[in-house]
Amino acid sequence: MINNKISAGSFAAVLALSRVFTEVSSLPWEHTEYGMQRFTAVILSFLLTGAVYIPAAAAIKHCGGESPITVIAGRSKLLSGFTGVLLSVFLLTAAAETGLRSHYYASVTVLDYAPPLYFCVTAGTALLFAVHKGLEASVRTGTIAAAIFVLLLVLIICALAGEFHTERLYPAFTDRPETLWSEVIKEFSRNSEFLIFAVLCGNVSSKALRTVPLYLGGSCLTILLMTFMYNTVFGHLTSRLMFPFYTLSSISDITLLHRLNGIDVTVWIMAGILKTALFSLSFGNIVRVCFGCSKAADIASLLFGAAALALSELFTVIPALTGTAARICGSGVPLMCAALFLPAAALLCSPKSDVRTGGAGKGTAA
């Protein structure tokens, strides 16, 4: 398995794609609201996410570009093991949620009447192939998928240029104040890419922290642009649509193709599989660093990918379990826990010499 360094730009592109994937592939209990409040909710949630990254970024800078888990593993076996278990649980939940989203999205759109096993086997094979090929391959493929998404977005904007009814926008920050914070938290909880970044930032060739503003800025702007499109094209209908972006693409006619939703589906299924692959590779890194099992890491990544898909299937057949998991994940608590615990532990474990010279002299050379 290859595990070489990746560039900060590619990493940011993949994380942004993963974030937008979560936005696009809504689950049945999620829906996109029409109204100006959604802009507010998105902006606030990204500000909150940015705030969450600050301690992590400080810890990474302090530790000379190393990922927090590497620093923790270097000092305390007990804490390292605890961190590994904690992150593994979070990663598995996030990966299963991603698998569920991919499956739901595919089954509602292109797969239609195909049995669940079909998705599991084919997408699972592709997932394991991506995991087997390693981080570099997955991230580069994600960059290509992100480029296709940008192309798709441009095509959609061109095709719908005459359909943006800007009069449907109105000057209001909130129009449903009672739901604003729940929307913000829901948006915030969708940023599970934090886990990938925290675990894999040590694999970035240099200036790992550049990933954060690029990814957060890129995904925030993209989601705001998408919200703008939903509001101005669909108006009230937005709230009724299961996948508004899919519907946007399905009304985009570029003459060669009556609709663009075929490309849309292609991008998001790829993004879903790649995101799950990144979670699996993160788990492999945890096994390698936190549990010190370098030889078993590759197998662990593959098993994690398979387990995540299996768990996502379990979610589809046990609605009660899904509901509970969704409530826990949607509360943002796991993300907040990881965001607070990891940097604190890393700072605690960092060597004294690092504390004195950290940030100023060491830079982020990997």
Next chain:
Amino acid sequence: MKKLAVLLAAVMTLSGCIPHPELDRIGIAEAVGVDFDGSVYTVTVQFFNTDSTGGITAIDSSAPNVNISRAGGKTIESALEELSHRSGHNIMLGSASVIVFGEGALTDLRDSLDLCVSHYSSNMRAYVCAAEGSAADIMNIRFNEGNASVEKLKEMIGNSRDLGMSRPVILYEAAGKLREPTESAVLPLLRVYGSGSGDTEEGKSIIIRGGALCVCGSLPERLTEAETAGLQLLDPGSDGSGDCRVTITHRGSDIRADMFGIRSRITPSLNGDRLRIDVEISAHCKLVSTSLPDPYAAGTDMERLCGQELSERAYTALEATLKRYGADVVGLSYAIRSQSPEIWETIKDDYGEYLRNSEISVSCSVSAERFGLTG
């Protein structure tokens, strides 16, 4: 290579898992008519007749370009299933470009439209129309021209927009408007008439006459041609160009004017307890077929007369929809929210009543750009 082979084998092994009909077994629906008699939905579908054209051999130009099939059911889905069963084709609604609702089905379009919108393969750009009487009658008209009957119907709907008669409504727009209690939609109203021309085998044709005002959960109301024409001035729609044609009378002679670049601005305000709606319309016009000796000298008169005509049309439309039915068909709620959020907060709970009691003022400015060749 081994991995690729394994993946390929896995995909091929599971290939039978996705059921699909072959292209030639699909009934490509071109137009769909929905009727409802209070208990049973009747769905009539015009679907493409593969014998009529296409390919490079065995074209039978004498064959009708569409087949028509009809079936009923408790729901639209069950009616469609029955229809697929009867016709022997898997009916594919994804390319249906016109959906016509009969009078009975217009009462509450929410379920019908939701069905169309929620299906992943639906054609969100399909025109939604109302039928005067039964939708099945409209579907029974088969135009011979072209390789699809529905093309002619689409052209008619498009022409009615170009001529400023009626504004087409697209599926996703209708679904959005008829979902919200504060909004309504006016669907072009189709009527069968005996044209006596050779367009169809039966000697009948379709004409668009006025519109059906559909309000969420209420019985539809009929709007006249003048009223629907006026509405188009105020809301040219997503694919509308904001054009229309008017005929004005000046010193006893009829002059046709092509209006283009029509823009409207709606300004809401609260006048005591009443909603006041000021509408400003601006347009450019080109005068054609004028017999005036010196059309340039009469330019100001022409502009005034055209402005009056547009103002009257707009006022008639607003009076009919807002004051008579309390229905917002021109996206007024968006305008109020964007321009005066505080007014929206005041009136949103009793929006319909405010519309009924509203004061309407319409002004129009027209600039004559050029005159016709005969001038």
Next chain:
Amino acid sequence: MLDKILENNTVTVRSVMKNSSDLILKYAKVCGIGICVISCDGQTDANKLANLVYRPLSELDLPDCTPEKLASMISGELLIACDEKPVTSPEEIVSAAMSGFCVILIDGTDTGYAVGVQGFETRSVTQPENHRNIRGAREGFVEALHINMSLVRRRVKSPDLVFTNMTVGKTSGTEITVCRMESIAERGLADEVIRRLETLPLSLVLESGFIQPFLENRNPLFTEVGATERPDVFVSKLYEGRVGVIIDGSPFALYVPKLFTENFMVLDDYTEHPLFAFFIRIVRWLAFFAAILLPGFYTALANFHPELIPDALLRDLAAAEALTPYTVLTECVILDVFYEIMREAGLRLPSNVGHAVSIVGGIVIGDIVVSAGLVGAPMLLAVAIASISGYIVSDIANQVSFMRFVYILAGGLCGLFGITIASLVFCVSACSANSYGVPFTSPLAPFSGKSMRDTFIRSSWHKLGHTDPDIYDMNGAEDDKQ
């Protein structure tokens, strides 16, 4: 080691050569001392041999001649050839003789002298068969190594261009040359190439394709080793910091590393106006995607997602398919396989017969099959466009054929979902390739903005000329340099 007795040496050489008929031993006496000139039939130029060896030897007249004096005279003054070397063992003698040298053995000495009088028949330098261009040199590599080296040297008259000769293949003893620009190519890259060539396990190397797999990194689909028939292209690759390998007996020179985007670049891009180069490059990319995706996409849409097809086109497709007895997938597979058969037949047959095959194929497919209603005309069009497009990126024509077939199966069996999964696997496979430290998919992924000036677009020479290109600019590690 050689013996001082000439007879013993010649017997040993004969036995090493197993008394092969093409071994020529010419005995003579020079100044009373016995000599033997050993050469290999067909490997030497008779004129050179006569003028450079036989005539000076026959005219030599040394008083008080001893074997040592004669040897000294021969090696120091008598022979004026461009390539001379002493040989000290029978194996060296045999190797030199088979490489076009003649070896002079002198009775009483244990050292022979090999003189380069190569003169075997070679093909003259002609226009490359596979890499043609509109504007540019009409010279292509030929089979003879030294001619190919001269073609390269003529284009780079700089001591910076370094050739390192090697011999590979235990049995074939094929000579190869590793080329690099000393100041540009990374030393580690050249060392790695030489290391791989030195450990080549093959005993027979007949063509560059024999050693290509040993320079690759076992990617199942794409090769990371470039092959070109054009000396000008080869030189430009060396100038970008790559390392090249020229193989005796092959008109294809290899270079590493090679990137995916290079498949879409040709020499003409750099001789035409940048605007046209940009246009034609975009066309090549579109052709590539059409070549791999069009039939698969068509079958996927026709089978699973007809709503994506524009209405008028859908009606035509449905009408065409209604007349055919087979499913869309079957038609597509039949056509594609039939096309591949025709292509293969056309390649291997003599050109006269090849034309006949093309005509018969055209009539059979184009007319009879469609007229008989066995295959729909739109399907034929899709496969034909894809097939023609595949040749626009001729370097990866085989990969394109394979991918097209996979996409046909994936699209026909699983629709767009299958296309997605296949695309993902191909992308991951390509992106996982690292060719000597440079990602195969760079500068696209990882993205390199600097390299974009010569990827989809080709900037003008005013811009390109400012900085020297370097392949290692594309390794996605630009951050490190900032």
